[in-house]
Amino acid sequence: MTRIAFYAPMKPPGDPIPSGDREMARNLIAAIGATGADVEVVSELKLHEKAGDPARQAELRRAAAVEVARLTGTLAGRDIALWVTYHNYYKAPDLIGPATCAALGLPYVQIESTRARKRLTGPWTDFARAAEAACDAARVIFYLTANDLITLDRHKAPGQRLIHLPPFLPAETLPPAADCSGPMLTAGMMRAGDKLASYEILAQTLAHLTGDWRLDIAGDGPARAEVEALMAPFGARVRFLGQLDRAALARAYQRASLFVWPGVNEAFGMVYLEAQAAGLPVVAQDRPGVRDVLLPGDYPAPEDGAPALAAQISTLLADPGLRRDCGAQGRTMIARAHLRAAATERFWSAVAPLLESAA
Structure with missing residues (x-):
């Protein structure tokens, strides 16, 4: 069985507060695992820093370093094939995945990441630089919208592949059609x-x-x-x-x-x-x-x-x-x-070369 490490620095998939971000993370886990892969949420450390507070960012960096040390120990020898990070951006950079993957020799990919170089100065300077570095480390970045592609393509790292993954619903079939007659x-x-x-x-x-x-x-x-x-x-x-x-x-x-x-x-x-x-x-x-x-x-x-x-x-x-x-x-x-089967096929087609080269 193929084992996939999954991490969402913005909001863990198990967070109790509903949101589109949480929903999308859960949908991705289901889509990636639809072929039988074991998708494991390897960390629930929330790195979202929305206030632009450098002291809080430094605190989260220290927590992330502890998490990297933990994961490089617990994941070693676990036969993890791939690391997937969902939603890396300047307010919630992936401070864990790139370092862990470098230590363990794992292929690293991202889904729905954004680049915002205008944030490289200002209250999020440190986190913005970390988000850029995480983007640079990804072998593949799946983008969801044409708007995200603009800066991803402008600043992509050498050899990096940008793959369109249209947003999708966690279903294989459509629900019954409404008759369009109510409120x-x-x-x-x-x-x-x-x-x-x-x-x-x-x-x-x-x-x-x-x-x-x-x-x-x-x-x-x-x-x-x-x-x-x-x-x-x-x-x-x-x-x-x-x-x-x-x-x-x-x-x-x-x-x-x-x-x-x-x-x-x-x-x-x-x-x-x-x-x-x-x-x-x-x-x-x-x-x-x-x-x-x-x-x-x-x-x-x-x-x-x-x-x-x-x-x-x-x-x-x-x-x-x-x-x-x-x-x-x-x-x-x-x-x-925009149904799950299309997302599953798009994901595995794109990562297959990474898995073959790592085998």
Whole structure:
């Protein structure tokens, strides 16, 4: 059995707090292991330093050095074939994988890494340099979006391969198709920053809608009071579903007419894949990352604001046939490129040469 070491410096896959990052890590483990490989999370040390605090970064560096010493001992002789790191970037650099792999002679690859050389000066200088060094150490980097490819390609190390791994759902088949006849649906965590900014745009958009519309909101979080205040002017037209588990969210997709989420600074957005898999048309702004997982179409630019989003929603609400047609096209796209089998095949095809050369 092939053994794979897996590490996520941003957030361990077993972290109790739901997020897209945690979900993607879990999906990757399942996809890599789908051929029978044993994928082991070898460390749960969280290296995310979001405040730009050099003292905290130094503390995490010391913790990482202890972890490297531990892993070089525990993994020696374990017949590990490959090390995979998910989401190395300047706020959460992989301080463990490159050193451990160098000590043990393991091939080292990354998934969804980003380069940000503008961060080489400023409060994250040390971590940004570490993230760059980790990128340089990777034999293969799998990128998820065209936006990430720009700097990865510009600064790639000699001999490094950059492989497209489209974002994917942890399923082999599509769910039943929605009939696109219920309320609109949105889904997003309720927290300050980019998520709240999307909710603000959504509220502005709803203010431009006329006629008989309804919206269900799936999600919860520390900014729920702010989101409820944004939606208060719409009264009973907006219903809060709270945080839903996977099965309940699947049912929400099934009873919706369309999915709407502006997507402020989303890396790509798993919810877009889930909505399209269920056969829902998607209304979103044309943003880097987001556009990589949407059915090709005419999406409003962010600078066009809420009126453009409202116009697209109104067009879809007025035409059930258009909703179903767009939804069917989205399902075809998901089935072709964004299910687990496609990710498994892409991953193993890319790493096979590394395993052969290391054998």
